[in-house]
Amino acid sequence: MDQNLEQIKQKYLNKISSINSFPELEQIRVEILGRNGEINKLFSEIKNAANPREYGQQLNQLKTELETALSSKNILKSEKISEKLTNSIFSLPKIGHLHPITQTERQLNAVFKKLGFSIYNSPEIVTDEFNFERLNVPKDHPARDMQDSIYIKEPEYLLRTQTSTIESYLLQAQSKNLPIRAAFPGSVFRNEKVNRSNHFVFHQYQAVVVDKGITMKDLIGTMDLMFKTLYGPNVVVRYRCKYYPEVEPGVGPDMQCFNCHGVGCPLCKYAGWIEMGGSGMIHPKVLEKAGIDPKVWSGFAFGMGLDRWTMAQKNIKDIRTLMGGNLAYKPNL
Amino acid sequence: MKIILSHLQKFLPDLKVDPAKLRDDITMIGHFTNFFEEIDGEIVFDLDIKVNRGDCLGYYGLARDLSVFYNLPLKNLSQENNSSSNYQLPIKITTDNVKRVMATKLSDLKNTQSPDWLKTFIKLHGNSSINTIVDLTNYIMFMYGIPNHAFDTAKSGDNLIWEMNSKYQEFISLDGSKLNLNKNILMINSPTKALSLSFWGGEACAIETNSTDIIVEMAVYNPTTVRQNSHQLKSVTEAGTRLEKELDPELIPTAFNHLIDLILENCNGQISSQIFDYYPKPISLPQIKFDFQKPSLTSGIDIPTDFSLDCLTRLGCEINNNIVIPPSIRPDITMDDDLVEEVVRFYGYQKIPTNQPITPKNIPDITPKEIYLIDSLKDKLINLGYDEVLTWPLVSTPVDKNSVITTQNSINTESIYLRQSLIPSLQQQLDQYTRFKLTNSQFFEIGKIFFQEGDKYIEQNALGIYCPDANKSISDLKQLNLNANIVDQNFAEIILDNLEKPDTYTPKVLNQSAYELTSQLIILDANITLDNQEDPLNLIKKYSDVIGPQILWEMVITDIYHDQKTGKYRYTFRVSYFNTDDKTAKEKHLSAFSLK
Numbered sequence: 003m004d005q006n007l008e009q010i011k012q013k014y015l016n017k018i019s020s021i022n023s024f025p026e027l028e029q030i031r032v033e034i035l036g037r038n039g040e041i042n043k044l045f046s047e048i049k050n051a052a053n054p055r056e057y058g059q060q061l062n063q064l065k066t067e068l069e070t071a072l073s074s075k076n077i078l079k080s081e082k083i084s085e086k087l088t089n090s091i092f093s094l095p096k097i098g099h100l101h102p103i104t105q106t107e108r109q110l111n112a113v114f115k116k117l118g119f120s121i122y123n124s125p126e127i128v129t130d131e132f133n134f135e136r137l138n139v140p141k142d143h144p145a146r147d148m149q150d151s152i153y154i155k156e157p158e159y160l161l162r163t164q165t166s167t168i169e170s171y172l173l174q175a176q177s178k179n180l181p182i183r184a185a186f187p188g189s190v191f192r193n194e195k196v197n198r199s200n201h202f203v204f205h206q207y208q209a210v211v212v213d214k215g216i217t218m219k220d221l222i223g224t225m226d227l228m229f230k231t232l233y234g235p236n237v238v239v240r241y242r243c244k245y246y247p248e249v250e251p252g253v254g255p256d257m258q259c260f261n262c263h264g265v266g267c268p269l270c271k272y273a274g275w276i277e278m279g280g281s282g283m284i285h286p287k288v289l290e291k292a293g294i295d296p297k298v299w300s301g302f303a304f305g306m307g308l309d310r311w312t313m314a315q316k317n318i319k320d321i322r323t324l325m326g327g328n329l330a331y332k333p334n335l
Numbered sequence: 336m337k338i339i340l341s342h343l344q345k346f347l348p349d350l351k352v353d354p355a356k357l358r359d360d361i362t363m364i365g366h367f368t369n370f371f372e373e374i375d376g377e378i379v380f381d382l383d384i385k386v387n388r389g390d391c392l393g394y395y396g397l398a399r400d401l402s403v404f405y406n407l408p409l410k411n412l413s414q415e416n417n418s419s420s421n422y423q424l425p426i427k428i429t430t431d432n433v434k435r436v437m438a439t440k441l442s443d444l445k446n447t448q449s450p451d452w453l454k455t456f457i458k459l460h461g462n463s464s465i466n467t468i469v470d471l472t473n474y475i476m477f478m479y480g481i482p483n484h485a486f487d488t489a490k491s492g493d494n495l496i497w498e499m500n501s502k503y504q505e506f507i508s509l510d511g512s513k514l515n516l517n518k519n520i521l522m523i524n525s526p527t528k529a530l531s532l533s534f535w536g537g538e539a540c541a542i543e544t545n546s547t548d549i550i551v552e553m554a555v556y557n558p559t560t561v562r563q564n565s566h567q568l569k570s571v572t573e574a575g576t577r578l579e580k581e582l583d584p585e586l587i588p589t590a591f592n593h594l595i596d597l598i599l600e601n602c603n604g605q606i607s608s609q610i611f612d613y614y615p616k617p618i619s620l621p622q623i624k625f626d627f628q629k630p631s632l633t634s635g636i637d638i639p640t641d642f643s644l645d646c647l648t649r650l651g652c653e654i655n656n657n658i659v660i661p662p663s664i665r666p667d668i669t670m671d672d673d674l675v676e677e678v679v680r681f682y683g684y685q686k687i688p689t690n691q692p693i694t695p696k697n698i699p700d701i702t703p704k705e706i707y708l709i710d711s712l713k714d715k716l717i718n719l720g721y722d723e724v725l726t727w728p729l730v731s732t733p734v735d736k737n738s739v740i741t742t743q744n745s746i747n748t749e750s751i752y753l754r755q756s757l758i759p760s761l762q763q764q765l766d767q768y769t770r771f772k773l774t775n776s777q778f779f780e781i782g783k784i785f786f787q788e789g790d791k792y793i794e795q796n797a798l799g800i801y802c803p804d805a806n807k808s809i810s811d812l813k814q815l816n817l818n819a820n821i822v823d824q825n826f827a828e829i830i831l832d833n834l835e836k837p838d839t840y841t842p843k844v845l846n847q848s849a850y851e852l853t854s855q856l857i858i859l860d861a862n863i864t865l866d867n868q869e870d871p872l873n874l875i876k877k878y879s880d881v882i883g884p885q886i887l888w889e890m891v892i893t894d895i896y897h898d899q900k901t902g903k904y905r906y907t908f909r910v911s912y913f914n915t916d917d918k919t920a921k922e923k924h925l926s927a928f929s930l931k
Contacts (some may be wrong), residue, residue: 098717219635243365251676
């Protein structure tokens with residue numbers, strides 16, 4: 003807070019704390035909050051401040067704090083004629099809330115646990131090998147352009163750009179303990195400017211299966227179950243050919259736009275469909291790099307972003323709200 | 336990439352499909368098509384071409400896919416050009432980054448403004464028409480996906496040299512941009528002038544309407560070199576976007592001949608040199624052993640072998656028993672799984688059922704125990720009335736400069752450090768809540784904190800907690816059996832890694848509300864006087880119902896007084912409103928508490 007405002011605050015907080023009678027309370031209240039009081043005087047000077055917006059915010063904060071301090075002396079209003087029955091503040095029971103991203107993650111985890119999946123995680127600072135090389139993205143591969151990385155120590159250490167990186171760690175750790183069924187929510191990082199639509203950190207959800215005889219039918223059926231869990235039984239999803247270096251064949255799920263029902267609108271960029279993530283049969287090279295024989299074992303992997311879905315569900319317009327922003331919870335609901 | 340239907344139909348004259356169906360079909364076989372629209376009497380599609388399909392950065396590659404999908408014949412638009420000239424162009428290639436170059440000299444041309452059809456084509460691809468020769472070089476690049484250049488020989492001379500730059504400091508591109516060069520740049524130069532980059536023509540030899548003698552060349556390079564050059568020079572061009580992919584050197588004669596045909600057809604003139612063709616290492620195609628059952632085994636549905644055979648044949652594969660040789664235009668096909676994808680995408684992903692998820696199976700649980708600990712702590716904390724928040728893992732100020740991990744290239748220059756504690760971020764969250772007049776929140780975050788020790792990067796799971804009532808937070812932490820690092824009474828932080836972890840835990844699945852606050856809460860007080868003492872919680876419920884959840888954030892009773900003279904009871908309510916303006920909140924407030 004501005005030094006001058008801080009001094010004013012302290013001055014009045016001291017005065018308020020020494021109030022002993024109702025007339026005194028009224029006198030100080032008028033001095034602070036009255037039409038010609040200190041606060042209104044300060045507001046009239048807002049235009050002269052170096053940063054009026056910041057000054058205004060600080061002034062509002064000062065006003066709130068002084069009002070709160072004054073209200074603590076309300077007991078004096080009823081001196082002699084009233085008896086305060088309690089010092090308690092009554093409210094409905096306070097309810098704690100999970101973050102909407104956690105809610106979504108748990109909803110999906112519960113579905114996958116029923117199918118025999120474990121939940122997995124791995125470090126967020128990763129090597130190029132686990133983030134790219136093991137996923138069939140060698141250096142200078144054009145697919146690296148799809149993911150602008152944040153480096154800790156270029157070119158070796160970076161913040162993971164995708165939950166497929168967790169898959170790299172998982173396959174390596176479990177290559178001798180097959181089959182594998184694991185799902186993993188995780189935060190991932192991209193070198194994006196933070197604004198209303200983009201963030202450098204966001205959340206993805208991925209599931210991986212390695213077993214004998216796994217097929218695209220297993221993949222598409224399982225993914226469809228996931229979408230129905232999130233969007234309800236009537237959701238329309240199409241599965242089409244799509245390229246990702248770590249899978250072959252690749253599968254792209256598109257959800258029919260919930261806004262225009264496939265007709266085309268600004269939300270879906272007039273495609274009628276919204277791309278929902280990526281998936282496919284795990285590329286034999288990815289299995290080989292983990293020490294898994296692709297002639298014996300096959301598998302699928304799919305991933306999707308959680309932020310857009312969560313924002314749509316909670317009517318959140320600004321992606322910054324999800325992370326340290328103005329996301330709030332009603333205390334009793 | 337834009338695709339104009341009428342020009343696609345030049346390769347596929349029998350393509351007669353409703354544009355909406357064509358859009359969906361192109362998407363289903365792997366090229367996501369955002370939309371189509373009619374512009375200047377043409378149907379134009381907008382496609383996302385994936386990085387492994389450089390061939391589809393030209394109409395020809397896409398037409399090949401569609402000819403397989405619709406079983407339509409593909410028309411060859413090119414004819415071989417025979418030169419009667421004995422003149423051999425004095426071209427030198429001094430770098431092995433060149434895979435193939437074809438070039439020839441054309442003379443006595445009459446270059447003019449482009450014909451209308453060409454101007455429209457160029458415009459619909461987002462470029463400006465320059466003149467007929469330049470526009471035709473671009474036309475052929477879009478049609479076949481292979482870039483090419485034309486040099487005005489009055490400016491360049493005939494002695495073109497493909498070389499890695501060794502002497503030029505600066506290059507001026509066709510649009511006048513000045514680029515600073517280093518020694519790793521692949522260029523086409525004359526003995527005395529920097530003429531062109533591999534992916535961007537130069538001003539020094541630009542074709543103008545008075546150009547009469549030109550050399551046209553079409554080349555394919557080492558894509559990694561082009562990609563690196565493009566990154567080094569921070570320059571993205573249509574040509575560079577294509578040349579950094581694996582392109583087909585075998586397609587050059589077809590595309591090159593088509594270009595020559597079009598230039599001669601539109602600008603007259605003649606071929607005045609022999610056709611130069613540098614192709615030192617013809618590509619060798621992979622021989623893939625293919626099990627024709629594999630498309631069925633991989634997809635999980637029955638795909639007839641006959642279909643696979645027919646599909647791969649139409650795709651241009653050479654098939655001898657179980658050995659499949661893919662066409663040179665498809666360098667992305669290198670193994671049997673690639674062939675499987677080809678078969679399945681043309682058979683139709685939509686034929687794979689969507690209602691058969693993987694069968695449940697008991698597999699040993701490999702969930703790391705800290706996940707169970709985190710889940711159980713979250714549930715305990717929300718039971719105690721705490722809200723979960725998430726904050727930025729990258730922060731602007733380090734807690735300890737000696738151990739902080741700094742990002743090297745974050746474009747968010749104000750947030751370059753990986754956080755070492757959750758507390759500063761929670762303090763910011765509290766400040767944010769205070770700005771919104773949300774003063775009674777108690778919240779927590781569980782997330783990673785990061786340190787560097789020598790060359791090692793260390794990640795720890797931490798719990799940060801804030802409670803406005805310090806006594807409550809201490810008692811809550813005691814109840815959770817957590818020894819916390821207490822910071823200024825209201826904030827506490829606990830490292831979770833060393834805590835005892837449960838063997839298993841089933842977390843609660845909840846669907847709770849959350850709100851994006853866009854303005855301060857509006858806080859109003861109200862006193863009501865009642866004849867009899869009443870249960871305050873019942874009163875809160877009663878008035879909450881009157882106000883309604885759309886605008887009511889919270890209601891509390893802050894005071895209850897008994898007036899000894901009248902015997903009446905006075906209740907003071909403090910009501911927080913959201914999602915509304917001051918005037919509406921006040922009106923609702925006065926009305927709800929019958930204050931007007």
